[in-house]
Amino acid sequence: MTTGTYHRENLRETLLEFAERTVRRSGVEGLSLRQLARDANVSHGAPARHFRDKQALLEALALDGFQRLNQAMTDAAATSGSFDTRFRAIATAYVSFVVENAALLGLMYTVKHGADASETLVETGRRSMGATVALIAEAQAAGAVQSGDPERLAFVAFASVHGVAVLATSDMLDGVSVEEATDAVVDMLLSAIAAPGPLA
Amino acid sequence: MTTGTYHRENLRETLLEFAERTVRRSGVEGLSLRQLARDANVSHGAPARHFRDKQALLEALALDGFQRLNQAMTDAAATSGSFDTRFRAIATAYVSFVVENAALLGLMYTVKHGADASETLVETGRRSMGATVALIAEAQAAGAVQSGDPERLAFVAFASVHGVAVLATSDMLDGVSVEEATDAVVDMLLSAIAAPGPLA
DNA sequence: CATTGATGTAGACAGTGACAACATTATGAA
DNA sequence: TTCATAATGTTGTCACTGTCTACATCAATG
Numbered sequence: 001m002t003t004g005t006y007h008r009e010n011l012r013e014t015l016l017e018f019a020e021r022t023v024r025r026s027g028v029e030g031l032s033l034r035q036l037a038r039d040a041n042v043s044h045g046a047p048a049r050h051f052r053d054k055q056a057l058l059e060a061l062a063l064d065g066f067q068r069l070n071q072a073m074t075d076a077a078a079t080s081g082s083f084d085t086r087f088r089a090i091a092t093a094y095v096s097f098v099v100e101n102a103a104l105l106g107l108m109y110t111v112k113h114g115a116d117a118s119e120t121l122v123e124t125g126r127r128s129m130g131a132t133v134a135l136i137a138e139a140q141a142a143g144a145v146q147s148g149d150p151e152r153l154a155f156v157a158f159a160s161v162h163g164v165a166v167l168a169t170s171d172m173l174d175g176v177s178v179e180e181a182t183d184a185v186v187d188m189l190l191s192a193i194a195a196p197g198p199l200a
Numbered sequence: 201m202t203t204g205t206y207h208r209e210n211l212r213e214t215l216l217e218f219a220e221r222t223v224r225r226s227g228v229e230g231l232s233l234r235q236l237a238r239d240a241n242v243s244h245g246a247p248a249r250h251f252r253d254k255q256a257l258l259e260a261l262a263l264d265g266f267q268r269l270n271q272a273m274t275d276a277a278a279t280s281g282s283f284d285t286r287f288r289a290i291a292t293a294y295v296s297f298v299v300e301n302a303a304l305l306g307l308m309y310t311v312k313h314g315a316d317a318s319e320t321l322v323e324t325g326r327r328s329m330g331a332t333v334a335l336i337a338e339a340q341a342a343g344a345v346q347s348g349d350p351e352r353l354a355f356v357a358f359a360s361v362h363g364v365a366v367l368a369t370s371d372m373l374d375g376v377s378v379e380e381a382t383d384a385v386v387d388m389l390l391s392a393i394a395a396p397g398p399l400a
Numbered sequence: 401c402a403t404t405g406a407t408g409t410a411g412a413c414a415g416t417g418a419c420a421a422c423a424t425t426a427t428g429a430a
Numbered sequence: 431t432t433c434a435t436a437a438t439g440t441t442g443t444c445a446c447t448g449t450c451t452a453c454a455t456c457a458a459t460g
Contacts, residue, residue: 011438027314034416043440045419050438054417102313110306113370114227126372155373156364156385160356163363170313172326173355185356188392211407234447243409245449250407254448 012050014040019061020104027103028110033057055114059121062111065104066124069097070131077131083139088186090132091161095182098165105169129158136193146195157189212250214240219261220304227303228310233257255314259321262311265304266324269297270331277331283339288386290332291361295382298365305369329358336393346395357389 018039022031033054034044051057076093079086098105111117112125133154139145145153164185168178218239222231233254234244251257276293279286298305311317312325333354339345345353364385368378 027310032416033418044416045441046439048418106306106310109366109370110227113302122371125370126374129372151374152376152384155367155376155381156360156388159363159367159381159385160360161363162366163359163361164356166309166362166366167355167359170309170325171322172329172358174326174351176352176355181355181359184352185359188356188389192388192392232447233449244447245410245451246408248449 011040011042011046015047015050015057016060016064019057020064023061023103023107024101028058028107031058055111055116058107058111059118061104062108063118063121063124065101065108066112066121066128069094069108070124070127072097073128073131077135083135083142083144084190086135087132087139087157087190088183090135091157091182091186091189092179094161095165095168095178098162099168099178102169105165129154132158143195145193153193157193160185160189211240211242211246215247215250215257216260216264219257220264223261223303223307224301228258228307231258255311255316258307258311259318261304262308263318263321263324265301265308266312266321266328269294269308270324270327272297273328273331277335283335283342283344284390286335287332287339287357287390288383290335291357291382291386291389292379294361295365295368295378298362299368299378302369305365329354332358343395345393353393357393360385360389 015036018036019031022036022039031054033047033051036057037044037047040046047057051060072093073090076089077086079089081089108125112121129151133150136145136154136157137150140147140150161182164178164181167173168181173181215236218236219231222236222239231254233247233251236257237244237247240246247257251260272293273290276289277286279289281289308325312321329351333350336345336354336357337350340347340350361382364378364381367373368381373381
């Protein structure tokens with residue numbers, strides 16, 4: 001332990017953690033740099049040393065969110081099993097992340113869409129679809145999925161699953177459980193994407 | 201014309217119009233009650249007579265958005281033609297609205313999801329799916345669509361189309377045009393929803 | 401007319417994001 | 431070791447914001 005009040009362990013991560021917690025509890029509009037500084041027992045000017053802007057703080061938060069999301073999806077894609085199983089795993093992972101991080105996801109898309117979004121943020125966000133594209137391309141090669149541009153197929157799938165997730169966080173599924181809704185959409189996607197086989 | 205500076209025609213609508221324009225150009229974060237008051241040539245306290253809160257202003261904005269969206273969708277559903285045609289019209293109307301009012305739509309969902317959302321707002325938002333549900337139920341009765349809970353089918357369809365719209369505003373369709381993406385998803389939905397007929 | 405309710409004004413207050421000047425610490429070259 | 435320098439934190443300040451309160455003005459109604 002050093003002499004006392006000055007140096008912090010690493011303020012940047014501390015601030016991000018508090019920020020994440022605040023966003024989860026009170027939404028983005030409840031986020032204040034000064035309150036964050038108070039949470040971290042630090043003067044109101046300190047955060048500026050680590051984040052030029054409030055916007056920069058939000059960007060860092062969004063980037064972290066995309067990285068965790070991508071990790072969850074690639075992990076899900078790495079499970080062993082049939083194409084259907086793995087595809088469902090990815091979809092479930094995506095929906096779960098969105099449901100458990102609803103406010104953060106809103107922030108993620110807002111910031112990414114913003115005019116001053118950094119290149120790495122946009123790139124990381126775009127990479128979200130990567131695992132799905134790869135899985136579909138692989139399944140195409142194995143003959144389990146109909147031919148066609150894998151990006152296009154992945155886009156359709158990604159959009160549908162994303163829609164379920166968003167509606168789930170908007171209380172629009174009227175009694176239907178999230179799992180049920182996800183399964184319904186995945187069923188439809190799988191039947192629409194499957195290679196036309198001898199089973200007709 | 202009255203004597204002069206005091207009474208305004210109807211400030212409430214004027215404020216809403218300026219607010220809508222500001223949100224369209226600068227997003228929700230660029231919205232300030234005081235700036236709005238300046239735009240309307242009115243003192244900074246005047247808006248409080250029409251909107252208790254900034255939140256109340258946002259709610260009114262969101263409500264108006266949902267009403268316009270619902271109108272656009274029911275209009276689209278009212279076009280004559282086959283089920284496929286009308287369904288595609290609804291989907292296109294939804295995607296168009298979202299693309300043309302991206303910032304507003306974000307606000308709409310945020311406010312609706314918020315803890316202090318008014319009952320009418322939630323109800324109006326929920327009604328968005330109404331036109332789709334009605335159309336699907338009608339098509340089921342006519343034998344053009346497979347049986348099953350129409351709400352459930354509509355939910356899947358709505359979610360997928362919503363996903364396309366959101367991804368479209370997030371620059372995630374990588375060169376594919378919005379119309380193309382919409383068509384692809386609609387094609388998939390139609391083939392998945394159609395009644396199993398003699399064509400197999 | 402006088403009252404009353406609706407609407408707009410003016411002033412104040414605390415909180416916020418951003419900036420600048422200064423203080424403290426760590427580090428590394430001499 | 432010493433000391434210049436960069437990194438990090440502090441303090442004070444500024445303009446701006448949302449909200450509140452007291453007051454002014456208007457419209458309508460008895």
